[in-house]
Amino acid sequence: MEKFIWNNDYSVGVALIDEQHQHFFEIANEIIDLADKKETGKEALFAYLGELGDYSLYHLGTEEKFFDEFKYENAPQHKVAHDAFRVTIKEHLDAAQNATTDDDIMRLSEVAAAFTGDWLKNHILVMDKQYTAFFHEHGL
């Protein structure tokens, strides 16, 4: 499966957020790598899936903290997009973690990672880039 390569087109112009987005892609890539290896144990995969879930919440929370602090006017619709992601990523992670066969665990883990990477690429380009100037005005 194709991996997610961050490049400058994905920069939102805020170093802290760019680093978090890069780390997000790295976790997705780790899962894709692990799921491609036949000898991968499910414990290793589950550890990364857990990290994907935890890091998602942490990252979205970082952006929302700034929205609240700076009173960002597009916050409501941006949070709706985040909430939709929170619901769907949880469904993907639950599906992978509740799968019973090794093949299903691998396949559903890749689905979760691919969903995350694809969502993030699109979300950065469409929504996150809208806050760049606003965040800059507030000192980020």
Ligand SMILES: [Fe+2]
């Ligand atoms: Fe966002």
